[in-house]
Amino acid sequence: MKISKEEAAQFLRDHERFLLVGHIHADGDDIGSILALHHALVHLGKSADMVIADGVPERFRFLAGTEEIQTSIPEGADYDALVFTDLSNIERGGDFAFPKVPSLCIDHHISNTEYTDYLWLRADYAATAELLAELFLDGDFPLDKEARDALYMGIGTDSGFFKFSNTSAHTLLMASRLVEGGAEPAFISNHLDVTTKVSMEVYRRVLDTLHYACGGKIGLAAMDETSMAMDGENSDYYVSIPRRVEGVEIGVLFKADGPEVTRLSLRSREYANVSELAAEFGGGGHVRAAGCTIRLPMAEAEKAFLAAAEKYL
Numbered sequence: 640m641k642i643s644k645e646e647a648a649q650f651l652r653d654h655e656r657f658l659l660v661g662h663i664h665a666d667g668d669d670i671g672s673i674l675a676l677h678h679a680l681v682h683l684g685k686s687a688d689m690v691i692a693d694g695v696p697e698r699f700r701f702l703a704g705t706e707e708i709q710t711s712i713p714e715g716a717d718y719d720a721l722v723f724t725d726l727s728n729i730e731r732g733g734d735f736a737f738p739k740v741p742s743l744c745i746d747h748h749i750s751n752t753e754y755t756d757y758l759w760l761r762a763d764y765a766a767t768a769e770l771l772a773e774l775f776l777d778g779d780f781p782l783d784k785e786a787r788d789a790l791y792m793g794i795g796t797d798s799g800f801f802k803f804s805n806t807s808a809h810t811l812l813m814a815s816r817l818v819e820g821g822a823e824p825a826f827i828s829n830h831l832d833v834t835t836k837v838s839m840e841v842y843r844r845v846l847d848t849l850h851y852a853c854g855g856k857i858g859l860a861a862m863d864e865t866s867m868a869m870d871g872e873n874s875d876y877y878v879s880i881p882r883r884v885e886g887v888e889i890g891v892l893f894k895a896d897g898p899e900v901t902r903l904s905l906r907s908r909e910y911a912n913v914s915e916l917a918a919e920f921g922g923g924g925h926v927r928a929a930g931c932t933i934r935l936p937m938a939e940a941e942k943a944f945l946a947a948a949e950k951y952l
């Protein structure tokens with residue numbers, strides 16, 4: 640059932656022992672959202688365990704609280720509420736038997752499958768952290784510097800630090816109010832901007848694969864199994880390579896998930912609906928950023944993708 644911000648706030652106030660669930664291949668928005676929710680609930684005297692099935696990518700571990708995020712649901716714990724942040728479908732939460740307690744999802748994916756008892760969805764917001772910032776700030780929830788930094792990172796990463804088309808006046812307003820209360824943009828950016836030597840090497844490897852289709856309107860690049868082993872957890876970073884080339888409307892990054900399965904990250908610039916394109920392969924996401932999995936080796940996955948993609952141009 641879809642609910643309002645006020646009802647979502649009431650859900651958080653009405654329960655005491657939370658399990659907070661983020662998604663696999665966690666991004667900055669998911670990490671920022673789950674951390675901020677954890678900080679806010681703990682400040683209200685509640686307990687809030689956090690779980691992300693495949694853990695926290697190294698680049699986000701500078702944030703306070705990430706060390707408390709677990710990769711499995713603690714055994715014997717007694718929860719009275721379940722909250723999913725930034726998850727469009729429950730499969731993204733991992734292969735868990737979730738406790739049978741009232742559940743809330745806070746999300747901004749238009750493809751959300753409404754798998755929880757309650758859903759507060761704003762598909763017009765750039766980030767789940769943008770929803771949470773509004774909920775906390777308007778609802779007078781306690782918001783310390785750590786929570787504000789976490790939310791600022793979530794909004795920043797999902798909006799390309801206020802460059803993507805999902806950046807609205809509201810996105811900027813939420814960022815502004817977070818900074819007004821203590822979030823530190825330079826602290827976040829300085830940590831996220833640092834590139835490892837391994838990442839530079841993978842960048843070179845991905846650049847080597849860059850090629851074009853459909854008269855240059857589709858830019859394609861790939862991370863083979865070696866690249867994925869080197870820096871697969873930061874694959875989001877490399878999808879910007881095909882997308883940023885002049886004339887490219889759809890940028891796609893093919894990621895080897897073993898020899899037989901290929902995962903795709905899709906981005907578009909002005910008009911192509913990559914959420915619908917991803918849905919053709921059972922995936923989803925946003926109009927300008929989406930993903931899917933094709934159960935084929937990479938070369939065949941590319942053919943299948945191109946056959947479907949052309950009509951979106």
Ligand SMILES: [Mn+2]
Nearest residue numbers: 668725767797
């Ligand atoms: Mn998000």
